[in-house]
Each structure stands twice: as C-alpha cells, then as structure tokens.
Amino acid sequence: MLLVLLALPAWAEPTRFAAPGSEAAVLTIYSTLDIPLATPLITAFQSGSPTTTVVYEELLAAEIAQRVIAETDAGQPTADFVFSSAMDLQVKLANDGYAQPVEVPLARDWPDWANWRDMAFALTYEPGVLVWYKPSFPDGPPLSRLQMIDWLKLPQAQGRIGTYDVSRSAVGYLYLARDAEHFGDIWSLVAAMGRAGLQTFSTSSEIIDRVADGRLALGYNILGSYADARARANPDLGVVLLKDFTVVTSRVGLVPRAAARADLGSAFLAFLMGRDGQTIMADRLRLAAVSLEVSGQNTARAMEAALGDQLRPVPVSPGLLAYLDQSKRARLLALWQKALSR
The missing domain is CATH 3.40.190.10 (Periplasmic binding protein-like II)
Structure with a gap:
C-alpha cells in the first residue's frame, strides 16, 4: 500500500492510504489514534472496500473538535469519520449538532453505556x-x-x-x-x-x-x-x-453532520463495531473490545469479570459535558496548580 503525504496549509499533513483497486471514493478521517496503530484497521477496511482511498489526519483531540466546528460553521465539508480519545469533546460535538445519527447494524446490540443517541459510540475500553x-x-x-x-x-x-x-x-x-x-x-x-x-x-x-x-x-x-x-x-x-x-475511558467514534461522504463514515464506523474491527483492535492494537461478539481477555466483558468494582468506566452520556464547563474547568485547573505549588 502506497502512503503519500498531502499538503494542507491550515492544519497538519494527512496520510493518504491509496485504494488497493481503482479509486472510486475518498474517506477522510480525523483521529487521535497514532498512524502505526491505525494502519492495520485501514488496511482491513480497504480489503472489503478496495476502491476507497483513506485520507487520515492524526491530530490532538482539541484540534479535532476545533476543526470540525470551524469547517462546519464555515459551510465547508469536514471529516467523514472522527475517532477520538477525548470522550467529553466527542459528546459535546454530538450534543451541539456537529454529528449526525447513523444507522449501523450493530447499534441495536451495542451496550447502552457505549451509545449516545446513535451518534456517539464508545469503540474501545x-x-x-x-x-x-x-x-x-x-x-x-x-x-x-x-x-x-x-x-x-x-x-x-x-x-x-x-x-x-x-x-x-x-x-x-x-x-x-x-x-x-x-x-x-x-x-x-x-x-x-x-x-x-x-x-x-x-x-x-x-x-x-x-x-x-x-x-x-x-x-x-x-x-x-x-x-x-x-x-x-x-x-x-x-x-x-x-x-x-x-x-x-473509551475512544469515541462519530460521523460529523458536515461529512462530505457520510455513507463512507458510517461504513467505517460499522467496520470498527464489527467482529473484524473489534478483533483487530483487541488483538493487534491492544485496544480492548466493547463488542459482546468478541471473546478473549482483552475485552470489556473479560476485564469486568476479572476486576469488578476496581474498574470505573466512563459512560458516553451528557454527563461528560460537565467536564467542559469553563468555570468548573478553570476551578479544577486552579486546584491542580495550587496543589503542585504546595
């Protein structure tokens, strides 16, 4: 697979995963997942969608949220799929109207704590x-x-x-x-x-x-x-x-409202929720699977069975928005700085 770097003056340079077959579509992803970890997921997705080129941009979580908001507000297309470790920022994007509900086959069977309004899905544990x-x-x-x-x-x-x-x-x-x-x-x-x-x-x-x-x-x-x-x-x-x-915590995936190819974003989300995507994340990336269809030690179900109340998972819910309240954030950061200087 040929990886080609594209220049994008306003933001970081994305990585292009060329379609294995004749290119018919381009899927754009903004993600906090390191490129070496994302590569096996993208390769596996393209094996089932060989005419899709993937443009992958590795960004900090705050940069992802800022970019989706800026591009959407400017009336421009944004990423087709967003995958971030900042659960609160992802839920805020969905809550503020920057994500869209998607219809994926596994959504009905996804754990309640890991699905908010069919817009924001926890995909790892x-x-x-x-x-x-x-x-x-x-x-x-x-x-x-x-x-x-x-x-x-x-x-x-x-x-x-x-x-x-x-x-x-x-x-x-x-x-x-x-x-x-x-x-x-x-x-x-x-x-x-x-x-x-x-x-x-x-x-x-x-x-x-x-x-x-x-x-x-x-x-x-x-x-x-x-x-x-x-x-x-x-x-x-x-x-x-x-x-x-x-x-x-979990990495949360969503399809932005302003996605140029929401169909491709939904297809990639469905792949990550499916057995193949979840197995790759659990076995090769060491990102524990959420899906109940995946077995093995590196799954949410196995961890919860072994460790019980020691684990304190964060649900995908509007409760996460409290962490983004600016007065609460300022107060917590002030307490952090005060404690560090004691």
Whole structure:
C-alpha cells in the first residue's frame, strides 16, 4: 500500500492510504489514534472496500473538535469519520449538532453505556494505568494512590514522576476530573507529585518513552492500550492497574453532520463495531473490545469479570459535558496548580 503525504496549509499533513483497486471514493478521517496503530484497521477496511482511498489526519483531540466546528460553521465539508480519545469533546460535538445519527447494524446490540443517541459510540475500553520502570522497583511498584504518595517522599522519586499536562491533554484532564470524584486525597497526591518534581507532557508516547529508558520511574494515568503495546516489546517497562480504583475511558467514534461522504463514515464506523474491527483492535492494537461478539481477555466483558468494582468506566452520556464547563474547568485547573505549588 502506497502512503503519500498531502499538503494542507491550515492544519497538519494527512496520510493518504491509496485504494488497493481503482479509486472510486475518498474517506477522510480525523483521529487521535497514532498512524502505526491505525494502519492495520485501514488496511482491513480497504480489503472489503478496495476502491476507497483513506485520507487520515492524526491530530490532538482539541484540534479535532476545533476543526470540525470551524469547517462546519464555515459551510465547508469536514471529516467523514472522527475517532477520538477525548470522550467529553466527542459528546459535546454530538450534543451541539456537529454529528449526525447513523444507522449501523450493530447499534441495536451495542451496550447502552457505549451509545449516545446513535451518534456517539464508545469503540474501545481503556484503563488508565501506572507505567513503571522495572529496574527502579526491585520489590514492585506502588499498587495504590496512597502507596504512590509514600513513594513520592523518597529521594529516588525526585524528578522521576510524569503524567499528562492536563491543561493541554484532553484525556489527561478527563482522568484528573474522574480522580477528583473517586479519590478524596487527590490533591495530596498531586501535591506530592509536585514536590517530587512532576514532569508533564501532552501525549502518552512522550511519557512512555521516558519511563521505558529510565528517565522517569513512573508514568501516572497513562492510556493502557499504548502502555501495554510498548511493554510487550520492552522487558524493562511494566504496567499496573492501581488496586484502589482504575478509571476506564473509551475512544469515541462519530460521523460529523458536515461529512462530505457520510455513507463512507458510517461504513467505517460499522467496520470498527464489527467482529473484524473489534478483533483487530483487541488483538493487534491492544485496544480492548466493547463488542459482546468478541471473546478473549482483552475485552470489556473479560476485564469486568476479572476486576469488578476496581474498574470505573466512563459512560458516553451528557454527563461528560460537565467536564467542559469553563468555570468548573478553570476551578479544577486552579486546584491542580495550587496543589503542585504546595
């Protein structure tokens, strides 16, 4: 398959996956999923739709929302399908009229928590995990947030704890907001991280890179799918689900109202919801499947059976909009900054 980069002056450069057969249609996707992870999904989709070229744009979650809104408001076509790890921003797009209801065969059987008005669909089940550098923890890593607070007091913790920049990372902000709901001592934990010289980053890969080579000892609240994939290739990288609770988020897919080819966007959504798409995500991308048709350990059903109440999944619902309330966001970020400076 030939990948050709297209120039787009106003935004990042997209990747073009040429149709395996004679091109008859172009599907445009905006997504937070890294291109190497998206490639097997696109290849499999094109095997069943060989005349479709896919133009794939990897963007930050906030950039996706801004772009869909700007293009729609300007009367221009936007992406045919949007796939983002920022659940709140995706639900806001749908709630504000920037998505359209779709008819896909599996929607009727999709879990209620994972489908909002046939517009926004949770397609993965991803715990926020603690990533650890094994040589730094001969007796094992902290297994709870209280144990993290104790470890952060040690000299060897200084400058070696990392997490998301919650002012820039949409999924990082969502994890923080959920932590604040489930853990009464969250600001004590943030303060302890601040005193230990917390380093913050915009993406999961930046944190995992630094834990993998030992520059950081711990990465907190990291998307488990990325961490798990990297840990399989690096014996020094460990992944643990904290035992007090583990927030679970999902990547949400939708078809924008201003899609140029809503039919192709719906077809790609149907593929991701189907057995083939869900199996590829679970087995090859390590993105746990939501579909009840898919079996195996890397599925929502298997995780819930094994871990029960330890998991705190975030449903796709209007409740997510509370995290985007600007006064609440400003207050949470102010508490974050205040705790870091304690």
